[in-house]
Structure formats: structure tokens, C-alpha cells
Amino acid sequence: MKTLKKTWPFHVMLLPSMIFLLLFSYLPMGGIVMAFQNYKPWLGFTGSEWVGLDNFRYLFERQDSVQVIWNTLIIAVLKLIFNLLVPFVFAILLNEIRRVKLQRTIQTLVYLPHFLSWVILGGILIDLLATDGFANRIISSVFGIQPIFFLGDNDWFRFTVIVSDVWKEFGYNTIIFLAALAGINPALYEAAEMDGATRWKQTIHITIPAIIPIAAVVGTLALGNVLNAGFDQIFNLYNPLVYQKGDIIDTFVYRTAILNGEMGFGTAIGLFKSVISMILILLAYRAAAKWANYRIF
Amino acid sequence: MYYKTTGYRIFNVFNVALLILLAVMCVVPLIHVLAVSFSSKAAADANLVGLWPIQFSVEAYKKTMFNPVFLHSIWISVLRTVIGTAITLFLTFLAAYPLSKEESVFKGRTIYSWLFVFSMVFTGGLVPFYIVIQKLGLIDSFWVLVLPGAVNTFLVILMMNFFRGIPKELEEAAFMDGAGPFRTLFTMYLPISMPSIATITLFSMVFHWNSWFDGLLYLNNSNQFPLATFLQTVIIQQDMSSMSASPKEMELISQTTVKAAQIFIGAAPILIVYPFLQKFFVKGMTLGSVKE
Numbered sequence: 246m247k248t249l250k251k252t253w254p255f256h257v258m259l260l261p262s263m264i265f266l267l268l269f270s271y272l273p274m275g276g277i278v279m280a281f282q283n284y285k286p287w288l289g290f291t292g293s294e295w296v297g298l299d300n301f302r303y304l305f306e307r308q309d310s311v312q313v314i315w316n317t318l319i320i321a322v323l324k325l326i327f328n329l330l331v332p333f334v335f336a337i338l339l340n341e342i343r344r345v346k347l348q349r350t351i352q353t354l355v356y357l358p359h360f361l362s363w364v365i366l367g368g369i370l371i372d373l374l375a376t377d378g379f380a381n382r383i384i385s386s387v388f389g390i391q392p393i394f395f396l397g398d399n400d401w402f403r404f405t406v407i408v409s410d411v412w413k414e415f416g417y418n419t420i421i422f423l424a425a426l427a428g429i430n431p432a433l434y435e436a437a438e439m440d441g442a443t444r445w446k447q448t449i450h451i452t453i454p455a456i457i458p459i460a461a462v463v464g465t466l467a468l469g470n471v472l473n474a475g476f477d478q479i480f481n482l483y484n485p486l487v488y489q490k491g492d493i494i495d496t497f498v499y500r501t502a503i504l505n506g507e508m509g510f511g512t513a514i515g516l517f518k519s520v521i522s523m524i525l526i527l528l529a530y531r532a533a534a535k536w537a538n539y540r541i542f
Numbered sequence: 543m544y545y546k547t548t549g550y551r552i553f554n555v556f557n558v559a560l561l562i563l564l565a566v567m568c569v570v571p572l573i574h575v576l577a578v579s580f581s582s583k584a585a586a587d588a589n590l591v592g593l594w595p596i597q598f599s600v601e602a603y604k605k606t607m608f609n610p611v612f613l614h615s616i617w618i619s620v621l622r623t624v625i626g627t628a629i630t631l632f633l634t635f636l637a638a639y640p641l642s643k644e645e646s647v648f649k650g651r652t653i654y655s656w657l658f659v660f661s662m663v664f665t666g667g668l669v670p671f672y673i674v675i676q677k678l679g680l681i682d683s684f685w686v687l688v689l690p691g692a693v694n695t696f697l698v699i700l701m702m703n704f705f706r707g708i709p710k711e712l713e714e715a716a717f718m719d720g721a722g723p724f725r726t727l728f729t730m731y732l733p734i735s736m737p738s739i740a741t742i743t744l745f746s747m748v749f750h751w752n753s754w755f756d757g758l759l760y761l762n763n764s765n766q767f768p769l770a771t772f773l774q775t776v777i778i779q780q781d782m783s784s785m786s787a788s789p790k791e792m793e794l795i796s797q798t799t800v801k802a803a804q805i806f807i808g809a810a811p812i813l814i815v816y817p818f819l820q821k822f823f824v825k826g827m828t829l830g831s832v833k834e
Contacts, residue, residue, distance in 0.1 A: 254723040255640035255648050262637040263657070265693040268678065269671075270661035276670025286673075335564070338557055343545065347558070354565035356820055357572075360812050362752035364770050368777035368805045369571045372578075372798070377589050379574055416568060444544040444553075477755070481778050495668070502669045503759065515667025523664045 280513040286506075293509075300513035310497065310514065316403075317493040320474040323407050325467050331415045333460055336422035337452060341444075352423075355416025367481030370409060371396065402487040410478060421463060425456045462537045469526035472518045494518050572809065579603070579802035586798040602799035606807065614765060615772035616807075618684070622768055623750040626688040630746045631739065633693055638701035639727050662695040675760055686760040687768060691749070697742050704738040705731065741822040744815065751811055773808050777801050 280300055282293040304310050335355075342348045358366065373379045374395040381392040395405040429451065437447045476495035483491045494514060502511020544550055573593050578586050582597035590596050606612055641658070645651050665671070671690075680686040708731065716726040757771030764775065812819075 252640075252648050252650070255643065256650070258636045258640050258723070258727075259654055262633050262693045262698070263654075265633065265689070266657060266661050269674070269690045269693075270665070273666030273670040273674045274664070276666050276673050279670060279673075335561075338561060341554070341557055342561065351561050351565040353820060355568045357816065358568050360748055360816065360819055361572075361809055362754065362770060364752075364754050364774045364778065365805055365809050366571075368773065368801065369575050371778070372801070373571055373574065379589075379592070382589065412568070438544065443547075444550050447544070480755075481774065498668050503672065508669050508673075512667055512669040515665075515669060519665055519667055526663050 277512065277516055279509050280516045282509050284509040284512070286508065296509070300510050301517065303510060304513055304517065309492075312489065313492050313494055313497040316490060317472055317474045320403055320406060320479075320491075320493060321471050323403070324410050324475065325464070325470065327407060327411045328414055328418055329460060329464050329467065331411050332418035332422055333456070335415060336419045336426060336456070337448065339419065339423065340426045340452070352416070352419075355419070357416070358413040359417035361413075363477040363481045366409070366413060367478070370405075370482065374405065396482055397484065397486045399487055399490040402483070402491040406475075406478060406482065406491065409482075410475060418463075421459060422456055425459045426452065429455045458537055462533050465529045465533050468529045469522055471525055472522050572806075575802045575805050579799055579806050581799060583799060586802070599799070602803035603807075605800055606803045611764060611767075612769075612772065612804070615767050615769040618687075618766065619751060619769040621684070622687040622753075623747050626692070626750045627743055627746040629688060629692045630694060630697065631742060634697045634701050634742055635732075635735070635739070636727075637693075638698050638705055639723070639731065641698065642702045642705035658695045658698060661693075672759065681760050682762055682766065684766065687750075687753070687756055690756070691753075694746075694749075697745060700745075701735075701738055701742060704735060708734065737822075740818075744819055744822050747815070748812065748819065769808055773804055777805060 276290075278290055279293075281295060281297060282290070283296050283299075284290075284293045288294075339348060339351060342351070375381070376392040376394050380395070384390065385392060393401060395401050433451050434447055437451060442450070472494060474493040474495070476493070476499075479491060479493050479496050480499070483496065495518075498511045498514050501507045501514075545554070570593065574591070577593050577595050578591045579602050580595035580598055580600065581591045582599045583601075585591055585596035637658075640648055641651060641655055643651055666674075675681060675686060675690065680689070712730060713726055716730050721729070752770055753768070754770035754774045757767050758774060761767060761771070764772065767775070
């Protein structure tokens, strides 16, 4: 009681946030019961029929939902790899540019797409990547091939999604590597120079080892996103033509639950995703804390 | 020195060329849109426009600016950005202070921090969330754009890490003078927290300006849409209903140029604050990341 007398202002300060968390984070968690019901809005939680694990069985039996899970995994994993690899290489190359002004200018330009929403970028890409769009005109004039239907062809859609996501994010993802590069002790390079090491040798033996740990942390933490293939992006780029290869869990939930009213089933898929993501996030953070001494809270 | 060797010089030329090319590719799409928006209908429809307007015309902007639904959506976006950011700032600032204390000073701190973190790690999913919004009576209300995202654990962590960097002596001096936690927070911490408050403000503003899905999901009337949602329905879903142009007007200005103008207007505020964004986001990114 003595401590409470002293710390009550702290509790008061946290109260507003707690109310928000309760309403918009913890209350929805209670709605998870719907995953075990054949939920009908007019019957509510108490009136709807309990169906046990039927929704989950259905999830693995339905051909479209299994396909959607695969799509999600493939797109998310490829994004994860390239969103790590491209910024890693880009940061090293950018670091080689010795004119500070040029370096700054390049940075300014490549960070930009990160801040624009997928609605804006989607609108631009739909126009740009159309069969008669700007991109295809360049491609046909350079390679002289038939126009490519980037957003309407199942063979091209995933490629387009991954490339455009890397295009949007690589600049921003470079920041953390540039910070690590700036932290390398210049004496290391000077010593290597004395020993007659070429820049390539210096890169292999000093630069890369110095930023590998940070890449490992970023990569590990990204594992929590293995079922997050990017709702905003897919939703603004896809169309029924590419559902087969491009539909992901989040867009599928939106269509089945919100548009078709299969609430229980939609909740079950969402829960499936949430639980797996949570396990992965916890494992990833544990690993990062253990090996790299990384802590967020 | 290594950069004086022939091999490195050749590499450098290619490297600079490659990086400049990549950097240009990040802005070319936006320049193309800008060029289309200022071109004539004929040129845009014939796909003649590259990176410079052809047959310069401001018709698309005129048309856009006389569309009342579009103008109203800008107003809604401004409102949600201002109100939403203010609420988020207040909540974040207030919550981060006690969380920056050690458990020994503030008993219960660990429980609170777990409640924050768990909300970030696990979610009920889209459907239960929708039901809660419905039960709270927020469907078709402006507040649905502002309240659900008001507490952002990521921003709380950012602020908390900043508070932890403030020397303890400062606070102890305030306590000595008889100031309580509230007075200390608002008279002592607030003035020196401006850099991180600026960061959080920018994060929150960009989030609100760019958010579109909440409007689509919870608002049924397009008259209530924020700009991002309006653009989503007009540009992505190719909804013609809000473009009440007579056939004659349609001849004058193509859909393509109007869409381009709308896209550009949607992106403009981000471009305007971009110089600040770059400065503070880079800071925020490294502030909230790896320690020690």
C-alpha cells in the first residue's frame, strides 16, 4: 500500500492507453470464439451453433484456402529474402560512393517510395504496368517482345508483387545497414591498407563481417512476418485473374468473411495466422535476445 | 590508397552509374504521373506521355478541384490526421513515462509492458475486430478512423527509449523541489522531448494520411471517406459513379489524366513533409532499434 501511495500517478498515466488496448486489442481477442462457431450475426456469440474444429478442418480441406496459404508463404518468404539481400548489397555499394552530396541525393531519392501508400503506388503501377503502359513500351522498344501482362498473368503476378515491394522498401531498409557501416572503426581499413589489401578484400574481410550480425537480427525478426504477405499491396494490385497465384490469407479473409459473410470460417483462418505468427515472433525475439543481445522493451 | 587504383576507378564508374539508375527508378513513376496529369486527354489516351507533359493542360486539376466529394474527402483526411495525431501523441507521451521506470521504482511496470507487447504480437484478427467496432457503434462514425489505432506500441517503445536516455539527476532534482510525476513530466520532460515528439508526430501523420482500409471497411457512405479511401475506390476499383461528367466533358478530359491528377494530389502532402520525414524517420529508425 505504501508503494501505491507513491506510484498512483503512474497508474493514472497508463489508464487511458489501457482503456484503448482493452477495447481495441483485448476485446477482439474474445471474439475468437467465433472460430469454433457457425457464427451468424443475428444469433450472436451465445446463439450461434458450436461446431468445434470444423472451421479448421474445412480450412485444410478447401482447395482455395490451401492454395491461399501456399501463396502467402511463397510471397512472404521471397519478400523476406530479397528485402534483406537487396538493401544489404545496396548499402555496401552506397557506402563506396565518396562524394557525400551524391550519396545524400541518392539516399533522398530511394527512401521516397516507402512513405507513399499502396493506394497511390497501386494506382501508379496499374497504369505503368498495363499492356499498353509506359513499362511495356520501354520493354518492347528495347527487347522487341510482346507486351507482358504484369498484373493479370498468373505467371507474372508474384514476380511483379515481389519486385515492386522491394522497389518500395529497399531504400528505407538500407538505413539500418548504413548505420552499422558508419560504426565500423576506420583504423581497421587503415591497417588493411597497410598490409596491401585491395578494396574487394577489405569488403570481404572487414565490411561484410561487420554488418552480418545486424543482418541476422533483421532477418530473424522478419520471420514473424512469414504469414504477412502484404495486404495493402496485394489488395491494391490484384484482380480475379490472378487469385490463383496472388490471393493471400488476409485478402482471402476479407472476401470470405466480410464480403461473403462466412464469419466463423474467416475468424478461423485469422486465428490460424495469428497463432503461427505469434509463435514465430516469440521464437525470433528470443533468438535475437540470446545471440545478439537485442531487446526492445 | 585503394581508390587510386585503375581497378577501383572502373568499379566506381559502374557503381555510381548503377546507383544513380536505381535512385532515378524510385522517382520516375511519380514523374510520369505528374506528366500525365498535365497532359491533354488525346496525348494521355494515346499513351504518348513519358516524363514530360504533352499538350500542356490543367483541365484534369480543374475537374478534380470542382468535385465536391473529392474536396470533402480531403477535409476528412485533414481532420483525422490532426485529431488522430493529437490523441496518439497524448496517449504515447503519458504512457511512455511510467514504462521508462525500472520495476523497482514502479511496481507493476512489467505487467503493463507485457500488456502492450502482447497486443502487438497477437491479434484477434479482422472479423472479431469488425464485430467489436460494430458493437461499439463506431460503424459509419468519423471516430472509427481515429480511435482504434490511437495506441501504437511501437511509438510507445520509441518514446520510452527516449525517456530512458534522459539523465536521472534531472528528475531527482525535480522531485527534491517537491514536484510530482505529472509536474515533472509536463514541465521538465516535455520541453526536452521535442525531437522524439516530432518523430512520433510525423509517424502518426503519415499513418493517418495513408490509411485507407478502415474507411473502406467501416464506412458505407462515400461522402464520409477520407482521401486515401476515396482514391482507393476511384483509382483502384475504377468506380465511375463519383465522376459525374457529361459525355461532352468526358471527351475533353480523359479518365487517365484525372486519375493521374488525383494520385498526385494524394501524394503531395507526403512530398511536402518529406524533407522532415527523412530527417526524423532515420533518427526514429535507429533510436528504436538495436541497443548496446
